[in-house]
Amino acid sequence: MDFDTVRTFVAAAEAGQFQxxxxxxxxxxxxxxxxxxGLERDLGVRLFTRGARGxxxxxxxxxxxxxxxELLRVSERAVxxxxxxxxxxxxxxxxxxxxxxxxxxDFHRAHPEIELDVLMLFDVDRAVAALRSGEIxxxxxxxxxxxxxxxxxxxxxxxxxxxxQLLTGPAHALARARxxxxxxxxxxxxxxxxxxxGTEWAAYYDDLTAEFGLTIxxxxxxxxxxxxxxxxxxxxxxxxxxGEHTRLVWPAGHGLRRxxxxxxxxxxxxxxxxxRDNPHPALxxxxxxxxxxxxxxxxxxxxxxxxxRPH
Numbered sequence: 171m172d173f174d175t176v177r178t179f180v181a182a183a184e185a186g187q188f189q190x191x192x193x194x195x196x197x198x199x200x201x202x203x204x205x206x207x208g209l210e211r212d213l214g215v216r217l218f219t220r221g222a223r224g225x226x227x228x229x230x231x232x233x234x235x236x237x238x239x240e241l242l243r244v245s246e247r248a249v250x251x252x253x254x255x256x257x258x259x260x261x262x263x264x265x266x267x268x269x270x271x272x273x274x275x276d277f278h279r280a281h282p283e284i285e286l287d288v289l290m291l292f293d294v295d296r297a298v299a300a301l302r303s304g305e306i307x308x309x310x311x312x313x314x315x316x317x318x319x320x321x322x323x324x325x326x327x328x329x330x331x332x333x334x335q336l337l338t339g340p341a342h343a344l345a346r347a348r349x350x351x352x353x354x355x356x357x358x359x360x361x362x363x364x365x366x367x368g369t370e371w372a373a374y375y376d377d378l379t380a381e382f383g384l385t386i387x388x389x390x391x392x393x394x395x396x397x398x399x400x401x402x403x404x405x406x407x408x409x410x411x412x413g414e415h416t417r418l419v420w421p422a423g424h425g426l427r428r429x430x431x432x433x434x435x436x437x438x439x440x441x442x443x444x445x446r447d448n449p450h451p452a453l454x455x456x457x458x459x460x461x462x463x464x465x466x467x468x469x470x471x472x473x474x475x476x477x478x479r480p481h
Contacts, residue, residue, distance in 0.1 A: 171209075171241070173241070173242065173245050174205070175205045175206075175208060175209050176209070176238050176241050176242060177195070177242060178197075178201075178202055178209075179205075179206060179209055179217065179234075179235075179238055180235070180238050180239055180242060181194050181202075182202060182206060182218065182225055183225075183227055183231065183235050183238075186223075186225060186226070187224040187225060188202045188203055188206070188224075188225055206218060213230075213234070215228070215230040215231075215234075216228050216230060217231035217234060218231055257285075257450075258285035258286055258287040259284060259285065259286055259287070259307050259450055259456065260286075260287040260289060260305070260306040260307050260308075261274055261286065261287070261289065261306065261307060261308045261309070261310075261456070262289045262290065262291045262297050262300070262306050262308070262309035262310065263288055263289070263290060263310055264290060264291065264309075264310060264311075265290055266290065267395065267416055267417050267418060268413065268415070268416055269310075269330055269332050269413050269414075269415035269416065269438075269440055270310035270440060271288070271417075272415050273329070273440075273460065273463075274286065274288055276459075276463065277456055277460075280459055281455060281459065284452045284455065289306060291306075291309065292369075293369070294311055294315065294318060294369070294370050295318070297309040297311060298320065298321065298324060298443070301324055301443060301444060301448075302321065302323065302324070302445060304445070304448070307444060307445075307448055307452075308442055308443060308444045308453060308456060309442075309443045309444075310329075310440050310442060310443070311326075311370060311440075311441055311443055312370045312371070312373075312374060312438065312439050312440065312441065312478065313439075313441045313443065313478070313479050314477060314478075314479060315370040315477065316373055316477050318370075320443070323445055323446045323447070324444070324445060324446070325443070325444055325445070326441045326442065326443045326444075326479065327441060327442055327457065327460075327461075328439055328440070328441045328479065328480075329440055329441060329442050329460040329461075329464055330415075330439075330440040330460075330464065330465075331437035331438070331439055331440075331465070331472065331474070332413040332414055332415050332438045332439075333413070333414045333430065333431070333435050333437050333472075334411050334413060334431050334435070334436040334437070334438065335412055335413070335414055335428045335429060335430055335431060336350055336355070336360075336409050336410075336411060336428075336429040336430075336431055337399075337402060337409060337410045337411070337412050337429075338402065338409040338426070338427050339402050339403040339404065339405065339406060339409075339424070339425065339427075340403070340424075340425035340426070340427070342406050342408075342409055342427075343358070343406070344358070344409065344429060345429075346427075347429055348429070349429060349431070349432045350429050350430075350431055350432070351431070351432050351433035352382045352384070352431060352432070352433060352434065352436065352473075353382065353433065355382070355384055355431070356382065356383045356384060356385075357385070358384075358385070358409060359385055359387060359408050359409070360384060360385060360386045360387065360408075361387050361401070361402070361408045361409070361410050362375065362386055362387070362410055362411060363388055363389070363390050363391065363392040363393075363398065364388075364392050364398075365386065365388040366388075366392075367388075372388075373475070373477070374475055375411075377475035377476075377477075378436055378473075378475075386411075395418055396420075398410060399418065399424060399426065400424075402426065403424035403425065403426055411431075412428075413438055414430075432471075433471070434471050434472050434473040435471060435473065436472070436473045436474075437472045437473065437474055439474050439479075442457065442460060
């Protein structure tokens with residue numbers, strides 16, 4: 171059913187005159203008559219009777235009118251849902267407790283007038299495909315992982331270098347250290363069941379272990395952060411890495427320690443990705459906000475893999 175025809179029907183019903191409906195729609199009276207006649211043929215009923223007082227709705231026309239109005243309201247909502255600037259800005263933050271989620275919370279506090287849809291896409295290939303299709307407007311990723319160059323139509327900018335910390339239980343040998351050098355971690359078991367082969371963070375930790383001779387164990391099922399914290403708290407032989415901005419809460423009795431890693435400081439590089447031709451006006455606002463909030467890039471005392479794009 172043609173929406174212009176439905177719109178013409180509603181205008182004629184409300185005006186009570188085909189001539190007035192034509193003036194409102196900026197078409198000829200003949201065009202209004204032809205549209206109404208076509209709609210009547212499609213429906214198989216008479217919608218108007220023409221008389222001295224103008225065009226009056228038949229019983230069938232009266233029955234159809236509220237549904238016609240609803241059709242127009244639905245079509246307007248459908249158009250508004252994808253119209254640039256009218257729909258929410260859709261951003262992938264990977265997971266709810268990691269640094270990108272915090273960056274978006276800060277953005278929302280600074281710009282509460284901008285509607286947001288926050289998504290969590292695990293795989294970088296899935297995220298890039300969603301950017302290219304327009305399913306999402308932006309994604310936070312580490313770029314560019316080995317063997318996964320970004321397509322030419324995907325732009326990126328480094329927005330946060332997040333220092334790694336060592337998380338230990340109270341009985342771990344390093345639990346009382348105020349900081350710990352990367353070299354000092356050699357020989358200690360670092361347990362990270364969330365490091366999934368093929369992910370960008372797996373590539374990051376592969377390079378970290380190769381560079382400094384560390385031992386990262388990704389064995390066992392990943393039951394989530396709560397189970398990880400329980401294990402680290404109860405097992406003196408294990409520690410784990412987490413980003414400085416990762417938000418975790420654990421019971422007071424766990425006695426967990428977050429210890430800065432130094433000499434050099436391993437930093438995880440978070441970049442914002444978007445499609446070159448994305449027209450959403452809030453995307454520029456997000457980029458400006460992240461640029462203003464970004465700390466100065468790490469210097470010679472920090473480490474990232476060689477495949478990470480520079481600032």
